[in-house]
Amino acid sequence: MTDELIAAARVSKAWPFEEARKVLRRYPDGRKADGQPVLFETGYGPSGLPHIGTFQEVLRTTLVRRAFESLIGARPEDGRTRLVAFSDDLDGLRKVPDNVPQQDMLTRHLGQPLSRIPDPFDAGHGSFAGHNNAMLRQFLDRFGFDYEFVSATQQYESGTFDAALRQVLRRWDAIMDIMLPTLREERRQTYAPVLPVSPTTGRVLQVPVEVVDAEAGLIRFTDENGSVVEQSALGGMAKCQWKVDWAMRWVALGVDYEMYGKDLTDSGVQSGRIAEALGGRKPDGLIYELFLDQNGEKISKSKGNGLTIEEWLTYGSEESLGYYIFPNPKSAKQLHAGVIPRAVDDYWQSRALLSEQPLDKQLGNPVWHLARANGGWSGAEAPGAGDTLPVTYALLLNLVGVLGAGAAPDAVWSYLRSYVPDAGAATHPALASLVERAVSFNRDFVAPTLRKRAPTASEAQALRALDKVLAAAEPGVSAEELQTQIYEIGKREEYGFSSLRDWFRALYETLLGSAQGPRMGSFIALYGVENSRALIAEALTRVD
Structure with missing residues (x-):
């Protein structure tokens, strides 16, 4: 890591560096007092299939993490930072998503923890949450992210969260003082910072709870069958209410940075206050705008109205996905197949410019950040000059369009060879992947409306x-x-x-x-x- 890069990073106006400087103000020496790595976290609720809105949070957080490493002169392999991808898979299923099979089976399991509901896809993942977690991890691994996957179920059931749960029970009144003024009168009557798991039905219950013994972790509540139950809140027998859970997790894991969507703004404020009540500190972070579908509506896991990661990759490259996500996280973006071709070409245009730019301009180029996201080249160097495609994706799509819905990759290559003398999959592997994707895009979106x-x-x-x-x-x-x-x-x-x-x-x-x-x-x-x-x-x- 060069002194020139560190100096340029400290004044760069690119948003990942602006975010990373928040963490640097938290730790001016770039280290925690206890010597532990600076911890970045992303959260995911596996109540539905993961979509690009989920993926973008991991990518953007990774960009901030790498920017922070640049500020402190560290490399990814130095272990000065960690990224945790946390799955809230002990949460109870509140609504059956529209885009998953076995709706009746899932309906019968409403209220039960996501990790204890059978996998409706029968894909061998053990549970509904297990299937959705696997889908998310598969793509994060495909992109090459350096992260640690952490399951709420594992943390609760193993006792890892027990110490923090005891602190929630100790600070019960303080938490109630924070939360009750934010709730409607009806909700106040049943609200409790901890949600017990029913010993008879296995459901996560939204019922009043009394703390019997905070040090022993004992709570008392009325079960669904009317019986009064006294049981432990530890070892997976209960989980924290959402905003309390978020704060407890920050404190238990020692989270230093976590970004979240605009819809969670109020939750972030209340969870921050609860974290302080628990004796911890709210992480730094960015509040980003949400992705919208082509009708301008918020993307929802339960509706399935957003692009899946696999859908994007059917028509565009991994790099184009990252490129589209990178700019202006505080501005809303529409997310549909129609944005993919432009994202592909804009990525390659920025990539071609990178090697010609001075260092301060490189640090504002999305390609510089994306190349470093998964531990790629780590100095100030850029991809070589002339690193570009021989034809744009837009031009490729127009060629495939005039060839018709039945166009085959071989036919596309025959035209390309007259324009690019050495055109072939071996000499132009990036172009080869786009030929396949252009054929798919034309078949699914262009030809039917041409x-x-x-x-x-x-x-x-x-x-x-x-x-x-x-x-x-x-x-x-x-x-x-x-x-x-x-x-x-x-x-x-x-x-x-x-x-x-x-x-x-x-x-x-x-x-x-x-x-x-x-x-x-x-x-x-x-x-x-x-x-x-x-x-x-x-x-x-x-x-x-």
Whole structure:
């Protein structure tokens, strides 16, 4: 780690460094007094299938963690930091998600801990929570994150949380003083900081609780069958109420940084006060805006209205997912398949710029942070110059679009070889993965909605002019030469285009069936002059 990098990181305005400086103010020497690693945490409730909203929290927290290491001159292998991915899998199931099988079985288990409900997918994971936890870990491992997975069930049942639970019982009145003013009158009547697990039904109960002996961990409550039960709150026989659980976890594990969504703003305030009541300290963190679906609605695990991680990776790369998540965490983002192509191309554009940028600009480039997220190159160096794709993903999608819904990767490569002499999976592995994804994206989203409109009379004249230019083009004409000729046609007053944008929109809508498209010179060079003339001829047949 160079002194130059440390100095640049300390003044960088990139949001991961701004967040990391919060932790540095917490520990100016970059170390805890007890010598333990600085602990970053992410939380996950496995009541539904994990989606990208879950993944983004791990990624963003990792970016802050790596930024903090840069501030203190540490490398990932130094062990100066830890990242815990915590699953609240002892929570009771409150609602059956719409997007999982065996709805009737899950309904019968409402109220029971997620880790004690059978796996509705029958996938051998032991429980509903086990299945969802496995899905999350599978992708975190695929991306290469350095994290420790921690299960609430394991922490409670093993007794790891017992000391902190006793402290909750000791500070019962103080916690009630914090929580009761925030609750409706009806909820106040049943609220308790600890939720006992019924000895008869196994459900997590929302009932009044009396502390019998804080040191022994004994509580008293009325069970679902009306009997008064006195039992231990330790060893998995109870769990803390949500906001208390969050605070207890911070204190028990010694969490120093945790970000959370805007919808948990009030919870964060109350949990912070409870953490102080327990003798601890609220972690530093970022409150981020939520992802929205294409209709502008909040993504929900129970509705399943967001993209899954696997869906993104069907159409875009891992890097593009990280790139889309990186910017402006305090601004809401729509999350649907339509954002993927732009994210892929923006990633590669930023990657190509990286090696040419001075260090202070590199630290603001998302690619710099993403490359370090999973322990990649750790100095100030950047990927080599010219590290880019030979064609954009948008151009690739347009090529696949004109080839049709049944386009096969081999057909795409045959066109690519005329444009990129050494095109092949061995020489361009990143492009090879995008060819497969472009075929999938076209099949699922483009081909079903593709509609090429008829040119207007003036547009038809311009298309005929373009056809003449192509007919006279020399073999091997460059994309730039073609682009210049296309510009010149669009500027002619006789065709009546108010701007070049209108001319290009006409080309996209009549030739490609899309409202947006690539640089047409590049597309014609890729697709071929004669093939492009055939597109023009086909469009002209639709003229009234």
